[in-house]
Every structure is written in structure tokens, then in C-alpha cells.
Amino acid sequence: MSSKNRNFMSDLASSVEQATEPVDRSTRRGGGVLGGRSNRLAEIASGAAVDNPQEFVDPARCRIWERHNRDYTALNYDRCRDLIDSILAQGKQEVPAIVRRVSDDRHYDYEVICGARRHWSVLWLRRNNHPEIRYLIEVRTLTDEQAFRISDLENRAREDLTDLERARDYLKALGLYYNGRQKDMAKRINQSEAWLSRYLDLARLPPELVEAFPDPYELKISHIGALKPILKADDMRAAVLVEARRISEQRDGGVVGGPTNAPEMIRRLVIAAERVARSGTPAKAQTAPKRSGIGSGTICDDAGAPLLRVDGKDRRALTLTLFHKGGGDRAAAEAALRDLLDRYWPKPS
Template identity: 40%
Template sequence: MARKQSDYLAALLDDEAAAPSPAPPERVRGTTLLGRESALARVASGEVRQVTQLLLDPARVRIWPGNARSYAHLTEAGCRELIDSIIAEGGQKVPAVVRRIEGDAAHDYEVIAGTRRHWSISWLRANNYPEMRFVAQVATLDDEAAFRLADLENRARADVSDLERARNYAAALKTHYGNHATRMAERLKLSKGWLSKMLKVAALPDAIVAAFASPAEVQLKPGYALAQALDDPAASAAITAEAKHLVEEQAALREDGLPPLPASEVLRCLLAAPHRHIAAPVPIVCTTPHGRTALSVQSVGRQGVTVRLHAGSGVGPDELAGMLRHALGELERQGRGLQR
């Protein structure tokens, strides 16, 4: 964590403890006793505040819901480096920050900063290290201060996505700052313009976000451009329609065990949609003179066109070939033809 952020965190928690230096070996017992009495006097006067670190069972500690980090998305792979560090050092060395809670029979504390440490200790306890304890420092914080502390920790974390932080900010703006973005920016020591962009990205609809392989792929700069494009009602309709097709295509790729469309391609398709969008495509169904369905187009995507040949139509191969040519021509007219 950068020095500036570290200073801010210390000021926020207001719990720095200037512990007295250990006495040199040559000091006599009486001098040592006086040193201890002096240290106790400094604590009593408020000049020094005692900081207690607790060794907790992580099962008795819940995660504060105001944190941007998604606990459900933490994995062994994502926390592997931290897990290995804890094992190598014989335990957790950097304490998390928690606060006491009331009215929850299953938990005694909640994590404000240290979600990954909590997850990693929990994982270790369940995987051959039952003696591991969750090291935490208790702080007295209201929700707004807790939010600022959690945000400070998450800023340096690459595994907290821009979208997660943006939506966390949007919720905090209403909950902690009465929808006053200027006040929020001042309290978080952020640029108002940058915060405004984050709040804009937070408003991206879930239907649009679902077009990406993962919400974590929605980054600030491209996400802001996409959010701006959605301000136009006509463009919004086109982008939403394109997002629906992309969701279906991503699902098909997953089902086939293929890599998902990259974020850059998804973004390109979404932003280009308003410029090529036309009326809703007409279903393509070819029937016999007797009204029986012989051929129909089931789906159209970047991977190809799925066509169904219906049994019992009484149509021969030559007629089906003609229907297929007709269907492909209709797809071209609708702007959904095969890319050559």
C-alpha cells in the first residue's frame, strides 16, 4: 500500500500505538518498573492508545456487506499467493480490521478490511491447517468510516473490478452521502470528475453487462463510453438488442467448451450496434404448398447459422436446397448473412 494511503488509513482508524522501546539489558529492575509505569500513564492520559490483536475463529466473523469485493467470487487460485505466504510465515502476519456486532447469534465481528485474509484463513482451516486463526484488530467505526477504510484497501487490489467498485460507490453515495457526489469525493479524497465517471459506469444495466464473459471485464474507460451511448434512447434499444444476441453467443461458446468473446470484441459490437441496427429480423420459415414446414432458421451468430430440416414435409433434396438458398438470401437482406 502506498505511503499516502497508509497515512490516510492510520488517520482514519486513529489507533496508532507508540509502544515504549524495550529497556536495554543493563537497566536495573527498578528502572524497568518505572518505565512500565510511565508507559501505563501515557496510555491512561490518551497520549498512547493500546491496540489489541485478536485471534479469532473466522467462522464467527462475517463479511461487512458494504465492501466492494465479492466474497463469493474469491477462489483458491485467486488467493494462492496469500495462502502460500500465510503457510510460509506460520500464520497471518498482517491483521484485518473488524468491528463488533450485536444481535447476530452466529457472529461476533464483521470484516471491514481484510476480506481475502478471512477467506484464505477459512480455506486453510478446511484444508489441513485447522490451527490457523484469523488475526484481527478491532476498530470502532460507523458505516461511513467503514466504507472509506474498505475502499482504501480495495484501491490497490487488481482483483476488485472497476464495475464492482463503481456499484459500491453508487450504493454508498445514497447510503452515506445523501446523494451529494461532491461531499463523497472530498471524503474519499478522489477527483469529482473521476467519481462521476465511476457512478456513470455503475448505472450500466445488468442486461448489458451480461454480454461480457465476466462483469470484471467491464473497465472504467470503455464502460463509461458504453454508458454514454445508452443515453440515446434509439441507441440504447439497438445496444440492448445486440447484448441479447451476445449473451446467447457467449452461452453457446461455453456449451461448446470454446473461449468466450473477449471484452474488446463485445464492446466493439455493442458500440457499433446503433449504426447498423435495423428493424427486428423476420423469422425465416420455408413451407410446402400444403402448409407444412420444411426448413426453418433456428439461430444466427458469429459462429454460423443453424438451420432445421423438418421431417415429414414431403420435400425432396432439390427443393430443400432451393429453400436453403432462399433462407440465406433472406438473411443477407436482413443484414444477418454469413461473413465471408
């Protein structure tokens, strides 16, 4: 188990673990088995302890919560291979999934709040010569908003959930549980508004643009710095969407040579947007820089990762937007800045 997951499980289980220090039995109410049970029930009733039963069940009796933050249909053997290997090595699933009971469907007993990937893996094993493997669950009583926060907390500790899946989950939760109030949601999940905004921006990208990427799940919040500016102006947005559709149609038609990853795709979209910018007024065309074959306005490195964007403020000034999380490195950004200084602010002779 990774250190992230160990830390998460430690936090999650801290409220239900019993004290490990020796207990002074003379202070316990009652005696024997019945007395101990009475004391435990009293602790649970008072809130001093939490009783969340765990058990191994048939995964076929568990359905995935319709608001689960993972795209269950996108799971496959490659995405679950490490977990499958771990379960096989241990002979069982070690970290329980968090579920709640259901009573509205005779085909299911539980609803999976956290643990869709574990559910898929156990099902796969049972269908592939390991019927003895069962699904370990921990039963909770949760509202939908509580279920969302627990699911988010668990998956923040995992690296296999993509930014796009998390972003879409946040956008749904914003309307479902927080009445569109981003500040309230950020407070409830204990994150900054700026951090949350980047995920929401990713989830709000046009669907046709997202689907045009070779693998939409490669999209990250670090790419928002390059994509958001080229979607603001109507003419640039239209050009970007036209280019996205063209790339998608060429791929569907078997045309080779198109973008094969997210940075290459973003580079093509930036070029399409800047082509529109260059066709604007002469003043704008004069203030826009060029580098490495990339169109004016946004400067990218040789791999297509955006470094910075230059906008003409007036005849005496430029406005720079630095994409410090756009995928490029510092050396390339420094080189781009030096080029700009040499072009717009030449050294005295």
C-alpha cells in the first residue's frame, strides 16, 4: 500500500480505532461479555466510538453510486492491473470499500461510495478463475453530500483518478450540494477557491474539444492556463473548435500524422487561435511575438507546451501571462523572456 493511502486510511480509521493502552477494568461498567457489549453500545450512542461493520460480500450485490467520481466504464485491465496483482499477492482485498445499504432495488444490497476500482478488480478476478475472492466493504450511513466529501477525500490520496474525472465530479457537486456557491464548496472540502476554480474550468471545457483529444483523460488542470485564454474571444473560440473537429474527423478517418498526446493537441489548437489573432488589426499583429514556429500571442516550447502569452496593452507597454504550470520548464521560459526583451527592449549599443 502506498504511503498516501496509508496516511489516508490512518486518518479515516482514527475515529473507529480502539485505544491500545491497557484499560483499567475496575472502572468499566458491568462485567463479562454482556457488560462489555453494553459499554460499547453506550460509547457508540454517546459519540465516543463509531461502529462501522466490515464484511466480505459478493461484488455482484453491490452497485456503483450514480454520482461516483470515477468513470466506471473507463476501467479496464490495464488501469486496474496493479490492484489486481496486489489482491492476488495478498489473497484478498485489504483496504475496504465504503458503501451504504440500499433498499430500493432487489438486485443489490449495497451502493459503492468509494471503491469502484476495487469493485471492478474483484469482479474481474472472480470471472477469471478466482471465485474465492470476495469484496471487502465497510458499511456507513451517509447523506449524499457526506458521500461526496468522503469519496473526494479518499481519491485525493490516489494518483490513478484523473484530473478530468475529479473536475467533472466537482462541477456536479457544486450544483447538487452547494447551490452553485463555489466559496461554500471550497470551505467544505477544505481547499482554496483558486484551486477549485482550476478544476471547474477543466470540467467546463466544451465537450467537442475534450473528445477531440487523443486521450481525454490526459487533460490536466495544468493545461487550463493554455486553453482558457484561447477560448475567451468568440472568433478564437470558433477557430479552436473548428480545428478540434478537423483533428477528430481526420483521426476517425484513419489519417495519420495528427496529434498523439495532449501537448501536441494543445499546440495545434493554439496555432489555430493565433492564426485568427494575426488576421486582426495591424497594431495587434505588430505587438505579437513569434517563436519556434508558433503563432503570435502565445509562446510555446518545441514540444508545444505553452510558456507565456503576450498582449499589446498600448504602444508603450505589453502584458505578459506566464503559464508556470503549462508543462514547459523554467529554462525554456527564461529563453523566451530573453527573446522578448531583445525584441521589444533592445540593449543599448
